[in-house]
Amino acid sequence: MNKQKSELSRTKIFSAIKNAKPTVTMDVKTIQQEAFELLKESEFARPKLLSEDATQALVLRIEAGLVIGTSCEKISTLDDLPNSVNQFFDKHSLPQEIKVQGIDKLEKLDWEGISTDSDIENDNTVGLCWAEYGVAETGSFVVHSSPKMPILLNFLPLYLIAVIPKSKILHYMDDYALIANEIAKKGETPRNMCLISGVSGTTDIEGVLVQGAHGPEVLHIIIVEDQ
Amino acid sequence: MQVNKPEDFTKNVSKALAQPDLKKIIRRTTDKAETKRTEAVANFPEFENARSQGQKVKDHTIKYMDHYLAEFEKNALAQGTIVHWASTGEEASKIVLDICRQHKAKKVTRSKSMLGEEIGLTHAFDNSEMERIETDLAEHIIQLAGDPPSHIVWPAMHRSREDVVKLFREFHEDPTYSEEITDLVRSARRDLRNKFLTSDIGISGSNFLLADSGSSCTVTNEGNAELTITPPKVHIVTAGIEKLVPSMAHAVPLLRLLTRSATGAEITQYITFHNGSKRPNDADGPQECHIVLVDNGRTKMLAEGMEEMLRCIRCGACMNHCVVYKHIGGHAYGSVYPGPMGSVLTPHLDSLEVANKQTHACTMNGRCEEVCPVNIPLPKLLRSLRAQSWQKKYEPLTNRFVVQSFAELAKRPRLFQLLSSCGVIFMKVFSRKGWIKYMPFTSGWTRNRDLIEPGSTTFMHQYKKMKKAKSGGA
Numbered sequence: 001m002n003k004q005k006s007e008l009s010r011t012k013i014f015s016a017i018k019n020a021k022p023t024v025t026m027d028v029k030t031i032q033q034e035a036f037e038l039l040k041e042s043e044f045a046r047p048k049l050l051s052e053d054a055t056q057a058l059v060l061r062i063e064a065g066l067v068i069g070t071s072c073e074k075i076s077t078l079d080d081l082p083n084s085v086n087q088f089f090d091k092h093s094l095p096q097e098i099k100v101q102g103i104d105k106l107e108k109l110d111w112e113g114i115s116t117d118s119d120i121e122n123d124n125t126v127g128l129c130w131a132e133y134g135v136a137e138t139g140s141f142v143v144h145s146s147p148k149m150p151i152l153l154n155f156l157p158l159y160l161i162a163v164i165p166k167s168k169i170l171h172y173m174d175d176y177a178l179i180a181n182e183i184a185k186k187g188e189t190p191r192n193m194c195l196i197s198g199v200s201g202t203t204d205i206e207g208v209l210v211q212g213a214h215g216p217e218v219l220h221i222i223i224v225e226d227q
Numbered sequence: 228m229q230v231n232k233p234e235d236f237t238k239n240v241s242k243a244l245a246q247p248d249l250k251k252i253i254r255r256t257t258d259k260a261e262t263k264r265t266e267a268v269a270n271f272p273e274f275e276n277a278r279s280q281g282q283k284v285k286d287h288t289i290k291y292m293d294h295y296l297a298e299f300e301k302n303a304l305a306q307g308t309i310v311h312w313a314s315t316g317e318e319a320s321k322i323v324l325d326i327c328r329q330h331k332a333k334k335v336t337r338s339k340s341m342l343g344e345e346i347g348l349t350h351a352f353d354n355s356e357m358e359r360i361e362t363d364l365a366e367h368i369i370q371l372a373g374d375p376p377s378h379i380v381w382p383a384m385h386r387s388r389e390d391v392v393k394l395f396r397e398f399h400e401d402p403t404y405s406e407e408i409t410d411l412v413r414s415a416r417r418d419l420r421n422k423f424l425t426s427d428i429g430i431s432g433s434n435f436l437l438a439d440s441g442s443s444c445t446v447t448n449e450g451n452a453e454l455t456i457t458p459p460k461v462h463i464v465t466a467g468i469e470k471l472v473p474s475m476a477h478a479v480p481l482l483r484l485l486t487r488s489a490t491g492a493e494i495t496q497y498i499t500f501h502n503g504s505k506r507p508n509d510a511d512g513p514q515e516c517h518i519v520l521v522d523n524g525r526t527k528m529l530a531e532g533m534e535e536m537l538r539c540i541r542c543g544a545c546m547n548h549c550v551v552y553k554h555i556g557g558h559a560y561g562s563v564y565p566g567p568m569g570s571v572l573t574p575h576l577d578s579l580e581v582a583n584k585q586t587h588a589c590t591m592n593g594r595c596e597e598v599c600p601v602n603i604p605l606p607k608l609l610r611s612l613r614a615q616s617w618q619k620k621y622e623p624l625t626n627r628f629v630v631q632s633f634a635e636l637a638k639r640p641r642l643f644q645l646l647s648s649c650g651v652i653f654m655k656v657f658s659r660k661g662w663i664k665y666m667p668f669t670s671g672w673t674r675n676r677d678l679i680e681p682g683s684t685t686f687m688h689q690y691k692k693m694k695k696a697k698s699g700g701a
């Protein structure tokens with residue numbers, strides 16, 4: 001019954017559009033060409049970055065306080081990560097407990113006594129995730145859902161550390177859109193692609209900004225130079 | 228709170244103007260938004276180019292709407308999304324409720340979407356056996372208060388901190404006893420956390436629908452969309468058909484415009500593309516994904532030459548800069564969409580007969596068009612609605628009489644000038660220290676503000692005198 005009704009509405013909507021625009025051409029090649037032409041304007045319609053080097057631009061953006069609740073650091077190799085995490089615990093007076101994303105390159109690190117399997121459903125936890133990409137324009141890191149990437153890992157903890165491989169830092173959001181397109185062509189689009197640019201915030205009560213509305217209150221980005 | 232109706236606009240306005248603090252409360256948020264937007268635009272010299280690109284992207288998609296809708300449907304189905312179509316808001320609400328019932332849902336979490344309000348989803352749930360939980364902080368506040376939203380970006384801007392303190396103490400399981408805003412936000416965080424994790428269905432809107440992938444995109448500062456969508460078994464997206472763009476690359480220029488225009492931030496914290504249901508072995512995510520594509524007056528706008536309005540990306544900049552909105556707030560409009568964009572949308576979503584007064588409230592100062600990130604000519608659209616309203620005889624008889632008399636008078640310049648001169652003398656009788664507090668036939672104006680005393684003579688009189696002086700001097 002619902003299916004029939006939905007079909008009927010579909011027909012109604014399409015015929016209403018056709019009746020409203022009877023003269024519009026529907027040659028797919030023309031439409032695609034027109035759509036493609038529009039993207040050429042992006043070069044002149046996006047903001048200048050703080051540096052021509054994408055990593056530097058991302059770092060400068062965060063250091064200038066333009067990414068809400070976010071700090072960053074660079075480390076030379078992944079082996080330095082546990083040490084950085086320990087410094088993060090010290091800075092925020094946190095116990096040595098964290099939920100590390102379950103991927104090999106993170107799991108096989110020597111975590112020097114840090115407990116790495118906290119329950120993210122509890123508030124106050126620290127999460128650590130591996131970002132697929134970074135975007136300098138917006139100071140974002142990008143995560144893709146997968147068997148090894150629970151999306152909630154990025155949203156439930158009060159503290160979040162995101163590790164971005166230097167080689168995957170892109171200049172603009174447009175560059176990420178091109179990559180997403182390539183992934184789609186391979187039929188490998190994940191369920192979720194999240195661009196995260198700062199911490200969970202709200203200005204809903206009297207316009208005052210509060211961090212940690214539902215998700216992280218503190219975000220620390222660690223860029224790994226040899227990755 | 229009693230819900231206002233659009234047809235009672237005049238009464239609603241009087242009620243709003245009689246609230247002493249309302250204007251202050253509205254301006255606290257809108258003035259800040261105005262300043263921050265100005266800064267954001269100043270820091271983005273390419274803004275005009277982005278605006279022109281954004282407009283073209285929307286116009287292109289609207290021009291080929293049937294092509295892109297069909298493409299979106301094909302690709303969404305390929306991702307495993309179940310696609311539904313709804314001609315009206317009522318149909319859309321029913322589809323959503325039926326899906327929830329099929330899954331025997333008890334608890335439903337919802338992340339803010341204006342379309343959800345437009346199609347009456349909130350009321351539909353409140354009249355059902357299911358519990359609706361709003362997860363955006365502002366929506367959470369107005370749900371507890373039983374208010375309709377008063378702004379499309381800050382729906383609870385009419386509520387003060389003191390109101391929130393009272394509401395949270397009354398409704399939260401573990402409320403805070405502090406009145407600090409940070410503590411209030413923490414109280415909501417505690418209250419909503421478990422609800423996110425135990426919800427049966429997650430409902431979201433969509434800021435953009437990507438035709439080439441069948442994806443929907445959510446944009447939030449709080450991250451509540453992802454928390455709403457990920458834990459439950461089923462995700463339902465409700466979206467207007469005008470949300471389409473060809474691809475992610477085409478959504479990017481609009482994303483650059485959206486937050487800068489809405490809050491003055493360069494980007495929002497969370498932009499997520501949702502591509503169907505959970506993949507095999509994914510660590511989390513819903514097992515089933517539905518999308519309800521809603522018309523509800525949009526194709527009518529297309530047919531009636533109002534397609535420019537379909538560019539709207541719901542940033543709220545037009546209302547933040549509107550002198551009328553800043554005086555009366557969102558509730559006076561009596562509809563889901565207030566301000567300039569609402570005055571154009573409501574006559575199509577509801578009817579011009581009930582919402583024609585809103586189109587007349589505009590001062591035509593043009594600020595809304597100046598700040599609209601996709602160049603929607605709001606004053607032009609409002610003028611065209613006024614013309615339709617006149618043709619359909621929706622104006623009260625007194626208004627029609629006054630306008631018709633003026634039209635007749637304007638054709639007789641001598642009589643017009645004579646009566647204008649009499650009018651000036653008449654007005655001066657009521658003037659005290661340069662202001663008129665009361666005068667017959669003007670109570671609509673003088674009830675809430677004074678009228679300035681006119682000059683000593685009419686404009687035409689002064690103009691003629693000046694011209695004469697000039698030609699005499701030459």
Ligand code: SF4
Pocket residue numbers: 488538539540541542543544545546568595598599600601603
């Ligand atoms: S009409 Fe323009 S300014 Fe108003 S909400 Fe829509 S996009 Fe924003």
